[in-house]
Amino acid sequence: MLSLLKTSLQQHIDAGIPAGPGVRQISLPWTPGSHVPMLDWLNTCTLYPQFYWQHRDGAQEAASCGGLLTFDRLSAAQRFLSTNRTAWPALRLWGINAFGNGNDNSEQNDGDDDSAGDGQNGHANGNDAGEPESCLLLPRLTWQRDAQSHRLVLNLASDVSLGDDARLCLAWLQQAAPATPLPPWTAQLREEVHQPERSRWRDTVAQALAQFGRGGLTKVVLARRTRLGFSGNINPHALMAASRRVNHDCYHYMLAWSAQRAFLGSSPERLYLRRQRQLDTEALAGTVASRSASATVGQLAQWLMNDDKNQRENLLVVDDICQRLQDSAITLDVMPPEVVRLRTVQHLRRAITARLDCRDDSRCLAMLQPTAAVAGLPRDAARAFIARHEPFDRQWYAGSAGYLSHAQAEFCVSLRCALAERQTLWLYAGAGIVEGSDAEREWQEVNNKAAGLRTLLTGDKPTAAN
CATH class of the missing domain: 3.60.120.10 (Anthranilate synthase)
Structure with missing residues (x-):
């Protein structure tokens, strides 16, 4: 996994990544050479926050690490996705929403399908009054499984230089350790x-x-x-x-x-x-x-x-x-x-x-x-x-x-x-x-x-x- 990501990212850097701000996604199909549980890999990874998800039918599973962007309201996350939907339609955010107070009178978009939820790029945003708190992440790296098909999704994001973030990501990949089995439960x-x-x-x-x-x-x-x-x-x-x-x-x-x-x-x-x-x-x-x-x-x-x-x-x-x-x-x-x-x-x-x-x-x-x-x-x-x-x-x-x-x-x-x-x-x-x-x-x-x-x-x- 790590060698595949390093090679691909280096190729993108060599081809030229903009020095300005922006978002970029690198998605790679992957066939694991051996059975490595996602949670074993996450436990070995030192990049936080992390998010794990498996669908109740067992067919879909994902493990993500790192939080390039964090959104504390779902509406802010939705605006970010809408802003970037043309260039990067496959961007996916992972996380949780609190029980909260709810908001039956929240502002609703009555426009057409493609305009709903449009807005400006959103980072953490506490201005969406009435919404429950969220912790939604654009992760650095996600390992996704759909049935037997695996994919690695690497995200880059920066308000200053996308190229600098790519080099920072490459340095992290070069130091990342391979997965090791989870330890047994021993506490009483x-x-x-x-x-x-x-x-x-x-x-x-x-x-x-x-x-x-x-x-x-x-x-x-x-x-x-x-x-x-x-x-x-x-x-x-x-x-x-x-x-x-x-x-x-x-x-x-x-x-x-x-x-x-x-x-x-x-x-x-x-x-x-x-x-x-x-x-x-x-x-x-x-x-x-x-x-x-x-x-x-x-x-x-x-x-x-x-x-x-x-x-x-x-x-x-x-x-x-x-x-x-x-x-x-x-x-x-x-x-x-x-x-x-x-x-x-x-x-x-x-x-x-x-x-x-x-x-x-x-x-x-x-x-x-x-x-x-x-x-x-x-x-x-x-x-x-x-x-x-x-x-x-x-x-x-x-x-x-x-x-x-x-x-x-x-x-x-x-x-x-x-x-x-x-x-x-x-x-x-x-x-x-x-x-x-x-x-x-x-x-x-x-x-x-x-x-x-x-x-x-x-x-x-x-x-x-x-």
Whole structure:
């Protein structure tokens, strides 16, 4: 990999790279000579920040390192892509969007498909009021896999001299080390603290149920954060690799700001996939365990399909998504429900497809994030309840993770996730509370969801309850 990149970059330098500012992309097809996992390569690489992504169908995978440009709002990232779409249409940004405050009244572009999202070159930009915070990167280098086809994508960018950046990149490539296997996990769990703890969780669920009775709120998703303290430093690359091996049918994502600090997870839920004006999204709400001492997986799935509380919870999300899309959708279709089976839980899912009136990812994010599956209904009332009662800031939890380009974008909902900071892991999970919810059953649901990552570190087997 490194020799191929060095040769190609040297050829571009020899051919002449402008001394002025600009952006350039070098894309090379590549056939790995041996099987080197992307996470092994990322762990060896010393260039940060890093981003890892694998689609839930397993066919698409990417590993990126370095942040030539960083955008703290999706709209700024979109303007940058639009500015450069003629010269470099394949530019792709990777990263995450925070849960945030949302913005139903954000400015929308009502122009044609090609003008939507146009603007000036954007670096970090805090002027897009109302948008959730983002951390979206134009990486130095991305290794992409699509099925069995591999490609290396090297980006150059400079406000001063593109030629100088190319020579800087070449110097980095000459010093980069080859990939080595990830180290084994050896640290021991020393401490586990829930926020909120169990009695406060019961009280908060009771407060939500009481507010349902008074009107103005029909669903709220309550989250729990668990602090796990270990005897040694956590290697986020190794944790991501372990989750990828066992948590199938999930999007796997990781943004590492350094070797000691990363946000990562394995989420079953798509926020949206946009291909030009075609939008695919879904309602993933309604949960039961994947295993139980008293019932088979099939029996639990059948129970989920017929349970009134879970069906109502799913349809609330469907209705909310459809209402949010209706003003922007030329066509809108909802598929029949299906049960999605994961390692520790099963979910109800309904796929939703739409043909949009224009191509605008800022608009898509404003319409769809946060969904009722991670916040509640009505959205503003649910967010207000969460802000009053949850004892922590969600930040990246229940936001979104993925990539953005002019022609296509895809983000998953950042669930089943954790923030790793040296010897501490902050583990996040939540449960949808609707009329008829039971606090103890919802607590167990949170346990089941958190087990997807927790058991990888502790060796415990997931517990389950119907």
